[in-house]
Amino acid sequence: MKTFTTILTVIIITILSSLAVTKSADLTDDGLVNFDDLSIMTEQWLSANLPTRVSINVKDYGAIGNGSTNDSAAINAAIAALPSSYCVLYFPAGVYRCGTVSIKNKTGLTICGDGWASSVIKSNVYFDALDGYGTTPGGQVINIGQSCSNVLVFGLTFDGNCTHRKAGQQAVMISADNTTFRDNYTMNSGEFANCFGRDNSAGMDNLVVTGNRIGLNWADGINLYNVKNAVISNNIVDGANDDLIAVSESSNVVISSNVLRSRTDLPSKVGRGIAVLWGANNVHGTGNLIEQVKQYVLYVASEQSGARPNNITFCDTTVRNAAINSGSAVFVERADNVTLLNTRVFNPGNGSCIYIADWNNLTIAGGELTQTLNQYCRGIHVAEQNGYTSVWSGLIIKDLQINLLGISTNEALYLRPLSYVTMDIVLLSGITARNAANCNYISVDTGRCATMLKIINNASLNGRSISPSSSGGIVTVANNN
Numbered sequence: 001m002k003t004f005t006t007i008l009t010v011i012i013i014t015i016l017s018s019l020a021v022t023k024s025a026d027l028t029d030d031g032l033v034n035f036d037d038l039s040i041m042t043e044q045w046l047s048a049n050l051p052t053r054v055s056i057n058v059k060d061y062g063a064i065g066n067g068s069t070n071d072s073a074a075i076n077a078a079i080a081a082l083p084s085s086y087c088v089l090y091f092p093a094g095v096y097r098c099g100t101v102s103i104k105n106k107t108g109l110t111i112c113g114d115g116w117a118s119s120v121i122k123s124n125v126y127f128d129a130l131d132g133y134g135t136t137p138g139g140q141v142i143n144i145g146q147s148c149s150n151v152l153v154f155g156l157t158f159d160g161n162c163t164h165r166k167a168g169q170q171a172v173m174i175s176a177d178n179t180t181f182r183d184n185y186t187m188n189s190g191e192f193a194n195c196f197g198r199d200n201s202a203g204m205d206n207l208v209v210t211g212n213r214i215g216l217n218w219a220d221g222i223n224l225y226n227v228k229n230a231v232i233s234n235n236i237v238d239g240a241n242d243d244l245i246a247v248s249e250s251s252n253v254v255i256s257s258n259v260l261r262s263r264t265d266l267p268s269k270v271g272r273g274i275a276v277l278w279g280a281n282n283v284h285g286t287g288n289l290i291e292q293v294k295q296y297v298l299y300v301a302s303e304q305s306g307a308r309p310n311n312i313t314f315c316d317t318t319v320r321n322a323a324i325n326s327g328s329a330v331f332v333e334r335a336d337n338v339t340l341l342n343t344r345v346f347n348p349g350n351g352s353c354i355y356i357a358d359w360n361n362l363t364i365a366g367g368e369l370t371q372t373l374n375q376y377c378r379g380i381h382v383a384e385q386n387g388y389t390s391v392w393s394g395l396i397i398k399d400l401q402i403n404l405l406g407i408s409t410n411e412a413l414y415l416r417p418l419s420y421v422t423m424d425i426v427l428l429s430g431i432t433a434r435n436a437a438n439c440n441y442i443s444v445d446t447g448r449c450a451t452m453l454k455i456i457n458n459a460s461l462n463g464r465s466i467s468p469s470s471s472g473g474i475v476t477v478a479n480n481n
Contacts, residue, residue: 053110055088056081058096065094070124072098079103091156093118099125104145109176111142113156116185116213122159123171138162138190141171146200148176157185158193165218165241166190175200180208187215193240195220197227197250205229215239216263224250232258239263243272243299244290249279249306256285261292262324269325273297274314276335278306284313291320295327298343302334309334315341323348328355333383336360343367348377353402357383357417361394367401374406379433382415382423391450392417393424397431404435411435412464416445426453434461442466446475455480 059065061081062074075098082089086108093114101121103109113119125139141158144151151174160171169190174181175197186193193214197204207230214221214237221240224230224247233256237244244260247253255274262271271294276283290297297319302308312335322329328351332338338359344367345353353369356362364380371377379402395415402412412433415423426449433441441464446453452474455466459481471477 053086053088053108054083055090057090057092059092059094063091063094063096065092065096067095067097067120067122069097071096072124075101082106082109088112091119091121095120095122097122097124099123100140101142102145103143103148105147106151107149109144109148109150110152110154111144111156112152112154115155116157116183119155120157120159123161125161138164138166138188139169140173141189143173143199144176144179146175146177146202146204149178151176151179153179153181154183157187158189159187160189160193160217162188162190162218164190170195170223171217173199175204177205179204179206180210181212182208183211185213185215187217187239189217189219191218192220192223193217195223196225196230198223198225200226203228207231208233210234212236213238216265217241220244220246221260222246224248224253226250228252230254231256234258237261241266241268241271243275244293245273246275246277247280247283248277250283251281253280253283254285255283255288257287258289260288260290262294264292264294264324269294271295272299272327273319273322275299276301276309276312278302278309280309280312281307282311283309285315285317287316288314289318289320290322291318292324293322294325295323296329296331297322297345298330298340300332300335300338308336309338310336312337313339313341314343315339317343319343319345319348321347321349323350326350328352328381330354331356332359332362333357334388335362339363339365341366343369345369347371347373349373350375352378352381354380355383356380356395357385357392358388359392359395363396363398364400365396365398368403369400370403370405371409372403372405374408377404377406377409378414379404379412379435380414382417384416384418386418386420388421390420391422391424395423395426397428399430400432402431402433402435402441404433404437407436409435409437411437411439411443412441412460414443415448416443417448419448421448422450423448423453424450428455429457431458432461433459433464435464436462438464440465440467444468446473449474452476 061078063071088110091113171189216239221237227250273290329348441460
């Protein structure tokens with residue numbers, strides 16, 4: 001993306017410089033550039049100055065694409081014919097059975113088809129991680145190595161052809177810098193459907209994944225590992241069997257406007273929505289809809305290995321039908337500088353709406369947490385387990401509506417960790433709660449608060465109480481109803 005921006009800037013400067021020599025019809029009467037003309041001139045400049053791309057049609061090298069013929073030899077011949085730069089590998093409409101499409105040492109590479117409904121690359125490999133080449137079908141469909149750069153992949157279906165989960169058999173594996181992966185469909189992957197960065201020892205740089213659809217698969221939908229500068233937007237993940245989007249050891253990642261649902265036709269009980277894991281830094285999500293997930297819908301945690309996730313923000317996240325089998329809707333633990341804005345949670349199948357532990361600077365602001373089912377549920381629940389650090393610092397919960405309407409629900413806010421934990425600086429403000437159960441709507445253990453606890457401007461809509469109910473020492477309780 002940086003490279004393209006730089007090129008485009010140079011192009012525009014070059015054109016403007018040429019216009020500056022003499023005033024012509026391309027300038028308005030006041031001497032300003034006419035941008036309609038500039039757009040045309042830019043296209044003309046691109047056509048005249050950028051290298052011509054060599055296009056290779058796999059059918060010209062003997063590929064049949066009838067869904068039964070093994071097209072491996074023909075596709076490999078087409079790949080061998082690609083120049084080292086500015087090349088297109090084209091799959092016309094058809095179903096191409098083949099081994100892994102493996103491409104290395106290319107720059108300016110485009111791989112495309114006639115649209116994912118028309119052009120399908122289907123694994124012809126029989127591979128099992130445990131016993132090598134085995135008796136069941138399925139394997140990696142495409143692998144674009146880290147020696148490639150400036151890659152565009154669009155308009156294709158990648159069918160891993162796996163009939164069960166297979167470790168290491170990702171349908172799509174891409175580790176090339178400056179990659180755009182758009183408008184594709186992935187299905188039947190043995191492990192991660194779309195895996196980015198895992199084979200790049202230096203770290204994959206600049207990735208856009210947009211407009212894709214992921215159907216039934218056996219593990220993760222979109223997996224980022226060791227990626228810097230990524231945008232994951234406007235994708236539909238509708239059938240992954242583990243994490244729908246997973247980010248680890250990656251930085252500067254935007255996750256925006258995706259629709260995510262788990263696969264539910266298998267006996268497996270695991271699977272999260274968006275998982276932000278160890279080593280994740282500067283991850284920002286907005287406008288994601290996540291529903292029908294077996295475990296945690298939004299999961300931010302280091303999982304006791306690697307660096308703690310840091311500087312994580314999610315806003316306008318909608319969560320429905322979460323934690324079908326276990327867990328809670330939203331889970332934040334062992335993470336630093338996390339902000340959840342305008343989170344909307346509706347009827348988690350298990351646990352609480354938001355479950356938190358072991359934080360440094362956690363803000364939960366705005367949004368609505370609702371449970372209408374007759375089952376155990378808290379709005380926000382602080383962990384009561386061993387194994388965490390002893391000081392959890394900087395918690396702000398404000399401007400939040402909590403509706404716990406089932407008669408078996410519990411406190412709207414429950415902040416009572418085990419006795420070895422100190423919560424340092426806690427602010428609870430602007431919380432409006434309705435809880436059917438006859439218990440406190442805010443319950444805090446003041447003995448666990450070291451520096452400051454403020455409970456101000458909160459309201460229970462059905463007359464529940466606050467514990468503690470009065471001020472003293474580091475505790476401020478004021479203007480609550």
